[in-house]
Amino acid sequence: MHACQLDIEVWHLSDEQPSEEMKMELESLGAKPKDLSDPKLVRPITLRRNAEKQFQIKAAAILNSSFKEVLYLDSDNLPAKDPTFLFDTPEYKSTGALFWPDFWKTHGENKVFDVLGIHCEDEWEQESGQMVIDKEKSWLPLQLAWYMQKHYDVYFQFLNGDKDTFKYAWKALNKPYHMSEVFVGMAGDMLGERFCGHTMLQYFPTPGEEEDDELLFVHANLLKITDKIHFIRDDGQEHPWDLAKHSSMSHSNTWIKPEFYIGPGGRACMDFTHREGEPEAVTENFDDVVPNLQSNYFKYGGIGGETRV
Structure with missing residues (x-):
């Protein structure tokens, strides 16, 4: 080992x-x-x-x-x-x-x-x-x-x-x-009425049901090009990850249809679509899925969104 x-x-x-x-x-x-x-x-x-x-x-x-x-x-x-x-x-x-x-x-x-x-x-x-x-x-x-x-x-x-x-x-x-046969998930926040995923979630399958798949990596690929002003809460703390989202039928499935879109304010976002009968996505509270990751990330000097003038 x-x-x-x-x-x-x-x-x-x-x-x-x-x-x-x-x-x-x-x-x-x-x-x-x-x-x-x-x-x-x-x-x-x-x-x-x-x-x-x-x-x-x-x-x-x-x-x-x-x-x-x-x-x-x-x-x-x-x-x-x-x-x-x-x-x-x-x-x-x-x-x-x-x-x-x-x-x-x-x-x-x-x-x-x-x-x-x-x-x-x-x-x-x-x-x-x-x-x-x-x-x-x-x-x-x-x-x-x-x-x-x-x-x-x-x-x-x-x-x-x-x-x-x-x-x-x-x-x-x-x-x-x-x-890995587990399809990539998303983490992000709500932009108006629609989910805006700015971070990729990668998993590894565990024996049993799909909901038991292990979340291994949180890859903030679009976070770094997003104005951090969107993530500042009333207490002044930055909180970019509110929600985690993944497909309910993610194993070896090639007909899921994720979508990239540009939201209000020019924000780059990912979301799952369900226009042609694709499996529904499961949405969870990010801090419940990976407790303490977000707080520790900023505690130890992590950089969230970018600072724009």
Whole structure:
């Protein structure tokens, strides 16, 4: 069994050097800042992509890490519980790669299928905010994912950032992986009369009923581009997570229809739709689902929405 204490590396680009104070704080938490531009690395990155989001660094961070087995997390991704048990699951042991689904499907006419020589299937895309990877078992597909991310000027024309470079690299090389069959949920608040999801919720199935699925990761993917003024309560505290929402029939279901919409004030939101008989969504109080996560997040310096002038 794996111990609950994991070593941590925080990978950054050369122009994102942490201050000495930040380095000391990271090291006090057992985390080491690591520069991707170090020429001694297996796969260094010396150039910044000409875009706000630097999706091309994920495979390099995994390949360059000092670990044989990696739990990769985006910087805006919070474990809702101790995730170390994932390294001992049969799904991980047999494949060496655990992935989680995204809200979308790749269109059947996307040229990525022709370029990589793989078949289009009725399946969800991959959401790469969290991955568990055994580098020894996955070394070759990791190299292909790195190659596609390195040549982002070509491959990101087909794919939305790095996301599916991992899944499709594994498929192209016919390497096994396990995609969690539990569909992604949402956390957020009400925007007028409609739910506005700004955070992805990722699960892992447990034996028994679907409602027993374990919430593992709270990935605040849209929260960071939302004006935090929407989340300030009367007492001055920021409270972005009021509700958690997930499908009532989420296992291996590919006909759920989530929807992205722009709400009042230009807010980016996700919600489930039920226009064509899709299964209803279950809505719960967020703080009941993951007690103390929200309060601890801000207590220890978490950043919610962005501050706009």
